[in-house]
Amino acid sequence: MSDAVLSSAPAIDLEAGRARRRHLLSRVVIYGLLTVFALIYLIPLWVVFFNSFRPLPEISANGLIAFPLSFRLDAWPQAWSEFCIGGQCNGMQRYFWNSVMMVVPATIISTAMGAVAGYVLSKWRFKGSEIVFGMMLLGVFMPGQIALLPWAFVLGQLGLSNSVYGLILVHCIQGLSFTTLFCRNYFIGIPDDLVKAARIDGAGFWRIFYKIILPISPPILIVTVIWQFTGIWNEYLFGVVLNSGANQPITAALVALSMSGTTVRTYDVMSAAVLIGALPPLLVYFFGGKYFVRGLTQGAIK
Amino acid sequence: MASLTVRNLRKNFGAVEVLKGVDIEAQTGEFIALVGPSGCGKSTLLAMIAGLESVTSGEIWIGDRMVNSVAPKDRDIAMVFQSYALYPTMTVRENMAFGMESRGIPKAQQAETIARVAALLQIEPLLARKPGQLSGGQRQRVAMGRALVRDPALFLFDEPLSNLDAKLRVDMRTEIKKLHQRVGKTTVYVTHDQVEAMTLASRIAVMHQGQVQQFDEPDAVYNRPANIFVAGFMGSPSMNFIQAEITTDNGKPVVTFPLAGGGTASLPLFNGAAERATNRKVVLGIRPEHLSRQSSATAAKPGMATMTAPVEVVEPTGAETMAVLRFGDREVVGRFSPDDAPKTGENMPLAVDMSRACLFDPTTEKRI
Numbered sequence: 201m202s203d204a205v206l207s208s209a210p211a212i213d214l215e216a217g218r219a220r221r222r223h224l225l226s227r228v229v230i231y232g233l234l235t236v237f238a239l240i241y242l243i244p245l246w247v248v249f250f251n252s253f254r255p256l257p258e259i260s261a262n263g264l265i266a267f268p269l270s271f272r273l274d275a276w277p278q279a280w281s282e283f284c285i286g287g288q289c290n291g292m293q294r295y296f297w298n299s300v301m302m303v304v305p306a307t308i309i310s311t312a313m314g315a316v317a318g319y320v321l322s323k324w325r326f327k328g329s330e331i332v333f334g335m336m337l338l339g340v341f342m343p344g345q346i347a348l349l350p351w352a353f354v355l356g357q358l359g360l361s362n363s364v365y366g367l368i369l370v371h372c373i374q375g376l377s378f379t380t381l382f383c384r385n386y387f388i389g390i391p392d393d394l395v396k397a398a399r400i401d402g403a404g405f406w407r408i409f410y411k412i413i414l415p416i417s418p419p420i421l422i423v424t425v426i427w428q429f430t431g432i433w434n435e436y437l438f439g440v441v442l443n444s445g446a447n448q449p450i451t452a453a454l455v456a457l458s459m460s461g462t463t464v465r466t467y468d469v470m471s472a473a474v475l476i477g478a479l480p481p482l483l484v485y486f487f488g489g490k491y492f493v494r495g496l497t498q499g500a501i502k
Numbered sequence: 503m504a505s506l507t508v509r510n511l512r513k514n515f516g517a518v519e520v521l522k523g524v525d526i527e528a529q530t531g532e533f534i535a536l537v538g539p540s541g542c543g544k545s546t547l548l549a550m551i552a553g554l555e556s557v558t559s560g561e562i563w564i565g566d567r568m569v570n571s572v573a574p575k576d577r578d579i580a581m582v583f584q585s586y587a588l589y590p591t592m593t594v595r596e597n598m599a600f601g602m603e604s605r606g607i608p609k610a611q612q613a614e615t616i617a618r619v620a621a622l623l624q625i626e627p628l629l630a631r632k633p634g635q636l637s638g639g640q641r642q643r644v645a646m647g648r649a650l651v652r653d654p655a656l657f658l659f660d661e662p663l664s665n666l667d668a669k670l671r672v673d674m675r676t677e678i679k680k681l682h683q684r685v686g687k688t689t690v691y692v693t694h695d696q697v698e699a700m701t702l703a704s705r706i707a708v709m710h711q712g713q714v715q716q717f718d719e720p721d722a723v724y725n726r727p728a729n730i731f732v733a734g735f736m737g738s739p740s741m742n743f744i745q746a747e748i749t750t751d752n753g754k755p756v757v758t759f760p761l762a763g764g765g766t767a768s769l770p771l772f773n774g775a776a777e778r779a780t781n782r783k784v785v786l787g788i789r790p791e792h793l794s795r796q797s798s799a800t801a802a803k804p805g806m807a808t809m810t811a812p813v814e815v816v817e818p819t820g821a822e823t824m825a826v827l828r829f830g831d832r833e834v835v836g837r838f839s840p841d842d843a844p845k846t847g848e849n850m851p852l853a854v855d856m857s858r859a860c861l862f863d864p865t866t867e868k869r870i
Contacts, residue, residue, distance in 0.1 A: 269724035393587035396554050401601035401648075411600070415591035 236460050252276065252471035259467050272468070279472035285457050294446060295453035299433055302449055302478075303365050306371035307428040313372070314379020314424060319413055321380070322387040323395050324405070333384065339377025345437060347374070353440060370442065371432045378431075379424045386420035387413065396496050419495035426492045430481045450477045504563070505530045506551065506656055507686035511560035513546055520546050522712040523560070528656075528705075535703035536692045539735070540560050542709040543748035544692045551690060552658055553577050565655055575604070577656075580649035584661040586641045588633035593779050594644050595629040602670060619650045622684070636667050646678075651684065657689040663698065675701060696736050700724065708732045725858065730867040733787050733860060739824065742834040745864070746786040748776050757786050757861070760830040762812055767829070769807040769854055775861045778870050785862040790824070792855040795844070805857030813844040825854075 247265055255272045262269070282290035288294075351361050351370055352361070360366035390413065398408045433451075440452035447457070454477050457470060506528040513521040521543045528534045536544040549555040551562055553574035562569050569577050589597050595616060602612045620626045623643045633641055642662060649657060663671045663714075677700055682689060693699055699706045707717040708731070716728035727733035733741045746759040748771070754767045755776030769786075769857070774836045800806050814833065815826040823843040825836050827850065836852075844850045861870040 281519035391585055391587065393583045393585050394589065396574075397581065397583060397587035397648075398589075398600070399554065400552060400574045400579065400581050401652075403600070407604060412589055412591075477733075 206387070213285060230238070248471045248474055251467055252279075252475055256464070256466060256468050263408055264467060275468040275472040276476075279469045279476060283457070283466075283469050283473065283478065285453055288446060291459075292450065292453060292476050293448040295448060296476060298364060298447060299449040299451070299477075302367045302371065302439075303429055303432045303480075306368045306375065306432050307425055309368070310372045310375040310379050310428055311421060311424045314381075315383045315414070315417065315421065317376070317380040318383025318385075318387050319409055321384045323390070323392070323408075323413070333380075336377050336380050339374070340381055344374055348437065348441060351438065355442060362445075362447050364447065366441060366442055367449065370429075370438050371385075371435070374438075382420055382424050382427070383417075390416060407437050419491075420500045422488065422491045423495035425490050426484055429484055433481050453477075484500060504528060505532070505565065506534075506690065507561075507563040508547070508551065508565070509561040511547070511550065511562065512558045513543075513550060513555065513634065514558045520712050521550075521558075524709075524712075524714055526707055526714065526717060528690060530688055531686045532705045533682055533689045533691065533702055535699035535706045536690065537694065537696055537699040537706055537735075538709035539694060541711075543712040544694075544709050547709070548581075548658055548660055548690060548692045549657075552581055553578055556805075568745040577854070578654045579656045579658055580651050580652040580654040581658040581660065582662045583647045584664050585645065586633075586645040586665075587595060587646060588641060588648070590633050593630055593632055594625065594636075594647075597633070597644060598648050601648070601652055615651050615653075618677070619647045622650065622681075623647050638666050639674060642674055643677075655688065657687050659691040661693055663693070663695075669772035671689070678702060697738065700736070706736075708735060710735075726869070727787075727860065728869055730785065730787070730862050733862070737744065737789055737838070739835045740791050741787045741789050741860075742829075743862075744786045744788070744829055744832065744834070746784055748779055748782050748784055748861075757784065759786065762828040762830055767809040769809065769856055769859075771859075771861070772805055772857050775870050779863070781863060781865075783864055784870065785864050785867075787862060788834070788854060789858065790835045790837040792858050793827075793834075794838060794853050794855075796851040796853045797842070800853035803855075805855060807854045807856045808852065809854060810849050810851050812849050813846055816844055816846050818843065825850075 250268045251259060251264060252275050253271050253273065254268045255270060255274075258268075258270055279291060280293050280296075282289060283291045285295075286291075305330075317336070321329055355361045355366040355369070358366075358369075360369060394412055395408055398412055403411065433449075436451040436455070439449040440455065443449070443452070454474060458475055504527045506526070508524055508526040509525040511521055512519065524543075524547060526534065526536075526547075536547060538544050546555060550557055550825075551564075553569065553572060557570045564577055564579070588594075589600060592600065598616050598619065599612050602615065608654065616629070617626075620629060623646060625640065625643050625647055626638055628636060628644065633644070645662070654710050657670045659678075663674055666674060675698055682702075691699075691702060700723075703720060705718060706720055706723045708715045708723060710731050716723055716732045718726075723732060726735050727736065727741075730743065734743070743758050748755060748757055749768075750756065751768055751770075755771045757771055757776075758766045758768050761767050794800055796808055811827040811829055811834070813825050813827055817824040817826075818840065821840075823838050824839050825838060825844045827836055827844070840843060863870055864866065
């Protein structure tokens, strides 16, 4: 006696067909929703992108959100070197370089300090190290705006008001909590036995850092650099409050730009200027994005 | 002059006393094993000898120097870790050279030392590889190579074979023993495996709860254990402990305990144990291999006693047969040759080697 009977007719598996249709339907729903959300997110970017290539008369005629009918590159060089902001007519380039001069040193210094601090807190635990770490962690959760007035005061005392060096100092300190947190959590995954073996081998504090810890660090250093770069570049509040005029970073300049233009709103130049300001973080995302995700999820040693 | 002397060493972590007055010493060229269950303090003791942990009180002497406050790198020691702790981003050669570079030894001498040690351990083909490309046994040998390159006064091993599979562990154990015979350096070897301790060491320190229970040669630790803990820890399957009483039978001292199904076993005592006992109640310790089937051979041997016991479980391993028998209200494990193997359910006539049996005081747990 058999438990299963084969029918003589060609087998039509109804259940498999139903399962396939259900599967297809759920796929359609998921992709549909994802497409809708992606469009909602990307359409503003596309509008700005297209508007930077449309001549102003066309924008005025057809409106901001319309398909481009002609192509013009003039807006870009105008935005870069000719546009007038706050009384000066040198375009965005000055502010762009302000931001670059602020972001690059601040990123490098805060990453380096975070790496050393994370190294100390994870591998050379001392009495009270957990309390120190807790206090540094406060910086991660504390809103930056709280420190605005104290910073203005401190920079004034140090003679660094309204200069790029002042902003570098501010961003180094503000970013230190994050970089220390990232690095410490990563280094905790490095076995302590490695440090013990190195100590017995005769290596001191710095030799262990350079020869053993740093070579394993690239994943988390990339995370820190990307995080700091995009965070400091996009930062607006400190830039606009602590600096003024020609010393401001590009974020502050963009806002000033949108408020000038006494007669006609030059949407094409404004769009180009916005894109110039957004370009570095976008590039960082395109080239470093996957390393960022990988670094966050990777452990130190397998 | 002893290579290593540890005097009355104590260690507290906050309020917890982890080492409670440890005294150990190792002569030059000796192989000392620190063995004990997890949490007994053996790894802490090793870390303190290495200088990785501070000393709460007591002294550590390496050679003729007291090294309590000397940094690990200046103690003239080398250590092999349980996880090998090979530097993952460096090649094997760089791993072995790291210590020498830290101390500024010229490159030519470095190359020569590495070549010599690599030949000794047969890791020459591995020198250009990174640790991630090595198998467990190869990593082990590289870790030992890194230690050998230092040519120290003292070798420290922290459970180096624990991460290997069983077969490889046996092979590497023999290699370590051969290495010690060739190189002849004083070695302190921490393990939780008493077989490793017995096979490798010239002296064993059995530790429990921060104290050294016994520090003696393997033969003494195995056959003349100082207390119930050492007796039960060394040997696998472990010694059987039976609550018993000392009485006399025709003027000869015997130890008695109840048997299954009524009746008492009465086993004569030897070695003057009965005279030293202060109490009538004792704990009788019999190792599984001291039980065998009664035969003409056993009857002729001096020091043998006879009794019977029912067999409950039989476990043949091929080379020998383990059996669980019932002595009174407790189970006892015996190790028998496969030719005389007990059968499940039989009331087996046993020969007990009483010349090797141990008596322990039930309150102090020390051997009488």
